[in-house]
Amino acid sequence: MKLKISPKELEERQTTLLKKVAERDMDGFISFSTLSVFYLTGFHFIPTERPACLVIPTEGPSFLFVPHLEIEHAETADVLDDIVTYPEYPGKSHPMEVLAEELRERGLGEAHLMAESPAYGSAMGYAGPRITELLPDLELTLEPKIIEKMRFIKSPAEIELIRESARWGNLAHTLLQEYCASGRTENEVSMRASSEATMVMMKTLGPEFRPQGRTGAAAGFRGQIGVNSALPHAVNINAVMKPGDNLVTGAGSGVGGYGSELERTMFLGEPSRDQRKYFEYMMEMMQVAFDTIRPGIPCSEVDRAVQEVYHKYDIMDTWRHHTGHALGLLGHEAPFFDIGDETMIEEGMVFSVEPGIYVPGLGGFRHSDTIVVTSDGMDFITYYPMEIEDLIIDA
């Protein structure tokens, strides 16, 4: 059972990155992004006010720069040459001064490094200089999207983890649907389904399983119950379910840092004619997207095809957002199924497909499925029933 990316694949990612760095005649790579550190080394940690960074020179050992409190934790990482720690932030000496000294000692004080950002960023009270203020002869060339773009195409191992995530999202959603009933609150249904699914997930996957910065299995509504479901990004209001309600759900889980997205529009009791109508429009949009997705066309084409359905039924007033987004390590990633995104679709990209219809006073209509682009089209990663008759709950 594979529950995380192998050290070999992590090393390949570093090799790919270093090739891009060498092609540009630079001496290495530096990243202050927690996410990129995880992507390149498999080391997940809790980011705080304390800065961290990863330095991978084209020649010589790489090193992870972390606060002293992470030292034993960092030693468990799979693919790291060295670990360098500083005592604490703010600390007697600023951590960036410790980093500057370390770079100097390693002969990188006057190097030319590729970087995603010039400094560590955190809302948790961090403040500090750019590293180039302390090392005026160090040259940083900013490539903010260098790792993000490497993450566009998912490897077979990444797709396997996303599929594993979808399995437990499916269980959580199944329990969620089972526990929905008139008079119940979104939180009781959601917490019961989520914790039961997580327990089973952990027992099934065994002690090697790590969510790696994500939760276990979870399913819920985020406030999208009844008329409030007309807010595409509603927030938890501990809504009470009542007959006639649209229930717009979301479910997923985290496996080795990867997630999936499953959303369904369900009905508590027999849907009205209007509810059926918008549900069918939404299903037509889903189908149009599924039929359009293939490698070699721009992402925009999928969104444009879906928008035609809104126009066909003259319901652009119910449109609120694009058709979908890539996902993997993050819940939303570029590229987007959006009329403004000309990125070419490629085999191995993983996207959500989730056109939505939002009717104020009635409710929201949105499924979301996670799909992977294949050589000639797409394949489903999520597999929950999507037809209306499967999604009506006895009121």
Added chain:
Amino acid sequence: MKLKISPKELEERQTTLLKKVAERDMDGFISFSTLSVFYLTGFHFIPTERPACLVIPTEGPSFLFVPHLEIEHAETADVLDDIVTYPEYPGKSHPMEVLAEELRERGLGEAHLMAESPAYGSAMGYAGPRITELLPDLELTLEPKIIEKMRFIKSPAEIELIRESARWGNLAHTLLQEYCASGRTENEVSMRASSEATMVMMKTLGPEFRPQGRTGAAAGFRGQIGVNSALPHAVNINAVMKPGDNLVTGAGSGVGGYGSELERTMFLGEPSRDQRKYFEYMMEMMQVAFDTIRPGIPCSEVDRAVQEVYHKYDIMDTWRHHTGHALGLLGHEAPFFDIGDETMIEEGMVFSVEPGIYVPGLGGFRHSDTIVVTSDGMDFITYYPMEIEDLIIDA
């Protein structure tokens, strides 16, 4: 029952901010921070790839700039003059172009604005120009800490919300301790305690309660069970409890966006002589911190006093982090009880006090209490038993 900051207080925050802006002869304020938008307007939303910002001119109406999908949601905000939306990101026109046009139309195209950052930032696939690239006559003066510093001193209403949060963290922790037992996993104990406490919390607080971007009540271990508790920032490993284990916990809840922090070191079965010894050292450090905290001294003095206890017992090798951090809207905020932080302590600041001792092969020893600085010392916000005899669980 007050469950959120009043519109009046939100308006006062805006007034305070605008006074600072006017003192610097600027024409207004612009923020791309989701957190600052919430602090100034009470509007909480889910940040994604889609940029958002708040503009508050010194004269004329303020406006929130959000994606179309947030329109009905933003209309529920308490303190906002106008809402301006753009269709979508990436979209046909980049949202920053829509914003530039809006600023121009409002006569702010050549204004001088105070800003926390020059652009929206998100790891979720956002990319875009700085607003000044589109409006070359717009002048931004960066004050990255302007709102963060306003958040240093908590108002009576903020302290009340933090106290309310601590109440439900206390319940979750009480249940957590009750459910710990040999053979149980951290997740089953944590999920049971957290979901039961959240249900009671929601039923007690009633339908007006909103966690506002936080969860309900939660308590858990984050992997700090047995020898793994020696990692100060361990992550969930679904550890199994066994007799002799240190259990290092964390608990809290979110009320109106505000949180608290409660952590305890518990023992499954009678602690060994070594476990008792380090526990008592840690308790001495807590007491030293409580005795030191008062307005008018720098934050560093608290950490320095605590470090003397490590030196007294010659256990600096077990030191991993500073004594504490401020908290409120975020789990960690500046300033810090850290030898490097010379910020003066002031009445109304809220901090965690959490000196830690980490002994590889044995375990971690750390309580965390949330306290508020009073006119002549400090007052506890968390109130969970802290003596060792209260924290021993029958094995």
